[in-house]
Amino acid sequence: MxxxxxxxxxxxxxxxxxxxxxxxxxxxxxxxxxxxxxxxxxxxxxxxxxxxxxxxxxxxxxxxxxxxxxxxxxxxxxxxxxxxxxxxxxxxxxxxxxxxxxxxxxxxxxxxxxxxxxxxxxxxxxxxxxxxxxxxxxxxxxxxxRHPLQSLADCITITENWKKESKPKVVLTWAPHIKPIAQAVGNSFAEWMQEMDVEFVIANPEGYDLDKNFTKDVKVIHNQEEALKDADFIYVKNWSSFDDYAAMPEVKENWMLTAQKLENTNAAKVMHCLPVRRNVELSDEVMDGKNSIIYQQAKNxxxxxxxxxxxxxxxxxxx
Amino acid sequence: MxxxxxxxxxxxxxxxxxxxxxxxxxxxxxxxxxxxxxxxxxxxxxxxxxxxxxxxxxxxxxxxxxxxxxxxxxxxxxxxxxxxxxxxxxxxxxxxxxxxxxxxxxxxxxxxxxxxxxxxxxxxxxxxxxxxxxxxxxxxxxxxxRHPLQSLADCITITENWKKESKPKVVLTWAPHIKPIAQAVGNSFAEWMQEMDVEFVIANPEGYDLDKNFTKDVKVIHNQEEALKDADFIYVKNWSSFDDYAAMPEVKENWMLTAQKLENTNAAKVMHCLPVRRNVELSDEVMDGKNSIIYQQAKNxxxxxxxxxxxxxxxxxxx
Amino acid sequence: MxxxxxxxxxxxxxxxxxxxxxxxxxxxxxxxxxxxxxxxxxxxxxxxxxxxxxxxxxxxxxxxxxxxxxxxxxxxxxxxxxxxxxxxxxxxxxxxxxxxxxxxxxxxxxxxxxxxxxxxxxxxxxxxxxxxxxxxxxxxxxxxxRHPLQSLADCITITENWKKESKPKVVLTWAPHIKPIAQAVGNSFAEWMQEMDVEFVIANPEGYDLDKNFTKDVKVIHNQEEALKDADFIYVKNWSSFDDYAAMPEVKENWMLTAQKLENTNAAKVMHCLPVRRNVELSDEVMDGKNSIIYQQAKNxxxxxxxxxxxxxxxxxxx
CATH class of the missing domain: 3.40.50.1370 (Aspartate/ornithine carbamoyltransferase)
Structure with missing residues (x-):
């Protein structure tokens, strides 16, 4: 290398x-x-x-x-x-x-x-x-x-947590925030997932699509509930608008990840690169719950x- | 441990x-x-x-x-x-x-x-x-x-400086300051001295008594001159009021430790955890004098x- | 030592x-x-x-x-x-x-x-x-x-870059800056050059003479063009006035070192202690040119x- x-x-x-x-x-x-x-x-x-x-x-x-x-x-x-x-x-x-x-x-x-x-x-x-x-x-x-050392840690963590022969469904979902945040982690995760043997989709509100140079042909869904269905891994991350650069277009639905939203998933493991704003990006319940592999991810x-x-x-x- | x-x-x-x-x-x-x-x-x-x-x-x-x-x-x-x-x-x-x-x-x-x-x-x-x-x-x-690593260093320093069979008299004396300082060092020293084989008293102005949970039955004297009499070790430290939390009730006497105040002691060794405000908490004369074991304390x-x-x-x- | x-x-x-x-x-x-x-x-x-x-x-x-x-x-x-x-x-x-x-x-x-x-x-x-x-x-x-570790590195660098038997001509030249800078590097270089087997001159505008305690009998020239003639090494550095301490008397000529000014030198090697303000103290062309030994100096x-x-x-x- x-x-x-x-x-x-x-x-x-x-x-x-x-x-x-x-x-x-x-x-x-x-x-x-x-x-x-x-x-x-x-x-x-x-x-x-x-x-x-x-x-x-x-x-x-x-x-x-x-x-x-x-x-x-x-x-x-x-x-x-x-x-x-x-x-x-x-x-x-x-x-x-x-x-x-x-x-x-x-x-x-x-x-x-x-x-x-x-x-x-x-x-x-x-x-x-x-x-x-x-x-x-x-x-x-x-x-x-980009944040490639994070993305490699993410790949290691997913590999450790998936022992089945089938492809896991991995969802990168946008989360709310209070100020404009870079797209680096999102971009990078999207790039690396395309190199992994997974079914990868991105969920974000209208106006928040990532740069096509990173997401390429990855399916982008503007409805979080639909995207999370049957997910095996959910990666939570905020980013600001790429098209209207660094803007924060209004989002009507609440995109914070909650325990209730995990119910329609395949007991999805929850990931985040940290630091995380609790009860804004995801709820305490999710952060401290048994689905979270966030600290393992940090260790990796x-x-x-x-x-x-x-x-x-x-x-x-x-x- | x-x-x-x-x-x-x-x-x-x-x-x-x-x-x-x-x-x-x-x-x-x-x-x-x-x-x-x-x-x-x-x-x-x-x-x-x-x-x-x-x-x-x-x-x-x-x-x-x-x-x-x-x-x-x-x-x-x-x-x-x-x-x-x-x-x-x-x-x-x-x-x-x-x-x-x-x-x-x-x-x-x-x-x-x-x-x-x-x-x-x-x-x-x-x-x-x-x-x-x-x-x-x-x-x-x-x-x-509390500041327990400091207190252990204090115990080491007292032990090094006391070779007699009798108990040394150790006085923790309040000192002036210009802004509200925590009680941590005072509390901690009080706790540790109660575990040492010493005669321990605390001197502070009215309104500056430390939390009883730390000082317990230790004698608290509101007259500095009386407290310092025959002292073998004097520990100088400021703290703000515990009762009227973080307040600084007026003190009429000057509690700064001076060379003159050492005269009625048993050639007391002077201690301070540092940093110290010279000529406010104690005088240059004391700090730089032969009674000070403050740098030895820092080394410990x-x-x-x-x-x-x-x-x-x-x-x-x-x- | x-x-x-x-x-x-x-x-x-x-x-x-x-x-x-x-x-x-x-x-x-x-x-x-x-x-x-x-x-x-x-x-x-x-x-x-x-x-x-x-x-x-x-x-x-x-x-x-x-x-x-x-x-x-x-x-x-x-x-x-x-x-x-x-x-x-x-x-x-x-x-x-x-x-x-x-x-x-x-x-x-x-x-x-x-x-x-x-x-x-x-x-x-x-x-x-x-x-x-x-x-x-x-x-x-x-x-x-003074900045003696810098000056020793400077001596090492000059030694590495001069293999002739004759003495090299070393010119310390003042350079423009936008705020008052200390004389330490200039003083120190002057002191050390007096211990080296070199022909040493200092060039600076009127009003910018360094402290005589450092420069002693070194020739000080107030005309940069004259000073740089036949130079083998040019040390570029700003300093503020010593006499009118920390003042910045107006300088009419432009003392920034440029490639054009190198033409009348003996293909002089250019030195600077860094950090340098590009296109103020010296031009990009000099900094990035083949005469610069500035990074070698940093390594030393x-x-x-x-x-x-x-x-x-x-x-x-x-x-």
Whole structure:
């Protein structure tokens, strides 16, 4: 694996999931693999699970970890090419990246969508600079349009929870929120599900269809009740409008996932990437109920990261 | 030791102090004990000594350390059970704890009193959630009503500085401050001193009596001069009113500890948990004088933490 | 080496540079040297290169690292001796230092000029407290008037890039900026160049002469074109006025370094300590051009720090 910013960096998804499950069985089997190498974890945004699971994964592999909360600990970054930097930005992102090239064997970065310019976000105006200027492998810790380490953890979790021969029905359902949230997790989950052996549908209100570049031919249903019928897995997530970018068109029905809505499913397992707004996106009853596999999903973030770091180290060592 | 949030988690205080002094003699005697295990240090508030001493203690035991400045690095936390999270809180504390359960073998947390609701603070509205939801041992790095790692360090320090057979007289004396401060250090010191073989009295102005649940039958004197007479140890600390919660009733006398006030003591050793407001709580002369054992006390924070972590690791290993 | 706060702490600069280049060849040759010892990295200001390169250097030597972002993670510090701390400062710097003495074998600190009081800055009101109160070796991570780890990296970089027998011409040239910046990097570079076997000149506009205590007899030229003629190395850096402290007297000519200005040089290598304001201090064309050795310079920060830490550890071990 040369880099890890989307599902297209994975050659064989089933193999990767298998490896991740082996690592979960024995997370300390490769404690010397990263010895003498350094991974830089650069956070341009908040993080709990990604921050901690990446550190654990790196430690399990013997990697040195440098964590940088860029905005608070370093300098205000400029992202525009050719900018005359006479304003409040102090360091250009490409200089920061070139310096990270000198210090790190792997660069991992979290760079959320700004939610202001659709073009900037769709074009991954920050991650693209890392892809362009980094001379070492780049790993996304969630970018403007994707969250691949989350999606890999999701695939691991679904695999652990489905032992039947038939395909499970997996429903990604939109959930309410109080402010405009990026489409990254939704996009990413949609991409990865298309690589999994599942029956996948997306449920969201009118006006909330995700970018077709991610959902492609996936069936999109605007009626939640219809979509959830016979579901085996329900992935709950909010996102704001893609078409009318970052807008929040009014939704008349209540899309919060409740215990009552689980009744017409196939005892569906409930997933969420966290953090979750309880009693807005889903009810306490669902969150704390026996259908939830949300904390298991959070745990699998460790093995998702460790698998990716391990694959990247293989690539580095092969040179 | 199953957890460490108050003196009641210690089975035999003298044994623990003895162990701490052995660790101080040889802090690198158990460098493999925590290998492959992870302690999460969660800070909901500022910290210097606790932050650094806990990291050193963990490193001395070979533990991996994850430090999380929750408010700045992760998400704004919700503490109310059943909350409809449609405001400015992004993640419920119980979900954060459940995730920490997946990532850590030990969870340590600093959660100061909010000083707004007496009920919330007395009931430890944050620590109690950790005690309820954590599935791994919980260690307090100071909570609303107690600071047990500090108190253990205090006991170690007193033990090091008292070689006579007689009981030393230990005085906890209130000191002035400019804003309402929690009672945690005072409460905690009072609890631990009742387990030590000392003559213990508390001196504070009228209106500043600590919660009876902590001080029990300890003699409380409202005249500082009288209380300090023949003292062997003086513990200086401010706290705000407990009865009229978080208020600061007027105090006519100047309770700042000065060199002159030490004259009627038994050449008393002076203690303070730090940070201290010089020339408000105590004078420069006392802070920098030969009676102060305050920096030794700060150093003992390492061995206090290392002893507790070591005891908790024993418990984990015994399962 | 007993401490490292200026060039005067280096006994033999050529030897130190030679050692640094050996470390660069083989950075993992002393991984046991710092074992069981702890370095505290205290940041009172922002940092990217210093933060990361110091951590890498420490890890390469097997040192434990404690990083403290003092303002955000600990307490608001008081710097005035004898202060009655009844304002918004919570802990006196000397108490913080005394505690660090208990916790660390080496203390490294970043404490920028406040740019408000010339006296405070010239007298190093913060670093001087570390030098006075620290009982373990102190390393400057940039103080009010000097940035010696940067200057050592600069010497390493010049040495790597000059293989001729003749002396290279090194020009420190002032560059435009939009706000008052400290003289520390300029001062420090001037001091170190006087110890190097180079022809050294400083170019800056009228009103921007550096403190004579640092520049001594170095030739100062107020015409940039004249100064750059035949230069082999150009060090670009802004600073505000020293005489009219922190002022920014108007400059009529444009001192930004451009590709065109390089034409009259001896194909000069361009240096900058970073962060740099592109198209203000120097043009994109220079920054991204083949004359720039700026990222190499950033990389050498690792070996500068590792050499100093290693020398300090030798001193500790010799006791």
């Amino acid at each position: 040369k880099k890890f910013t989307s599902v297209s960096d994975v050659e064989n998804l089933q193999e990767i999931i298998k490896k991740a499950l082996q690592i979960k069985e024995n997370p300390h089997s490769e404690t010397e693999k990263g010895k003498g190498k350094t991974i830089g974890l650069v956070f341009l945004n908040s993080s709990l699970r990604t921050r901690l699971s990446s550190q654990i994964a790196a430690q399990n592999l013997g990697l040195n970890v440098l964590t940088l909360n860029a905005a608070q600990e370093a300098w205000n970054l400029e992202f525009a090419d050719g900018a005359v930097m006479n304003g409040d930005t102090v360091e250009h992102i490409k200089d920061a990246i070139e310096v990270l090239n000198q210090y790190c064997d792997i660069i991992a970065v979290r760079c959320f969508a700004g939610m202001k310019s659709k073009d900037d976000d769709v074009n991954e105006n920050i991650l693209s600079q890392f892809e362009q200027h980094a001379k070492v492998p780049v790993i996304s810790l969630e970018s403007a349009t 973030r460790i093995f998702s990261a460790q698998t990716v770091f391990s694959e990247i180290l293989d690539e580095i060592d092969s040179k | 199953k957890k460490f949030t108050s003196v009641s988690d210690v089975e035999n205080l003298q044994e623990i102090i003895k162990k701490a002094l052995q660790i101080k003699e040889n802090p690198h005697s158990e460098t493999e004990k925590g290998k492959g295990k992870t302690i999460g240090l969660v800070f909901l508030n500022s910290s210097l000594r606790t932050r650094l001493s806990s990291q050193i203690a963990a490193q001395n035991l070979g533990l991996n350390v994850l430090t999380l400045n929750a408010a700045q690095e992760a998400w704004n936390l919700e503490f109310a059970d059943g909350a409809v999270m449609n405001g400015d809180t992004v993640e419920h504390i119980k979900d954060a704890i459940e995730v920490l359960n997946q990532y850590c073998d030990i969870i340590a947390v600093r959660c100061f009193a909010g000083m707004k609701s007496k009920d919330d603070d007395v009931n430890e509205n944050i620590l109690s959630q950790f005690e309820q939801h954590a599935k791994v041992p919980v260690i307090s790095l100071e909570s609303a009503t 924070r390492i061995f206090s933490a290392q002893t507790v972590f070591s005891e908790i690791l024993d418990e984990i290993d015994s399962k | 007993k401490k490292f706060t200026s060039v005067s702490d280096v006994e033999n600069l050529q030897e130190i540079i030679k050692k640094a280049l050996q470390i660069k060849e083989n950075p993992h040759s002393e991984t046991e040297k710092g074992k069981g010892k702890t370095i505290g990295l205290v940041f009172l200001n922002s940092s990217l290169r210093t933060r990361l390169s110091s951590q890498i250097a420490a890890q390469n030597l097997g040192l434990n690292v404690l990083t403290l972002n003092a303002a955000q993670e600990a307490w608001n510090l008081e710097f005035a001796d004898g202060a009655v701390m009844n304002g918004d400062t919570v802990e006196h710097i000397k108490d913080a230092i005394e505690v660090l003495n208990q916790y660390c074998d080496i203390i490294a600190v970043r404490c920028f000029a406040g740019m408000k009081s010339k006296d405070d800055d010239v007298n190093e009101n913060i670093l001087s407290q570390f030098e006075q109160h620290a009982k373990v070796p102190v390393i400057s991570l940039e103080s009010a008037t 920060r690792i070996f500068s720090a590792q050499t100093v830490f290693s020398e300090i550890l030798d001193e500790i071990d010799s006791k």
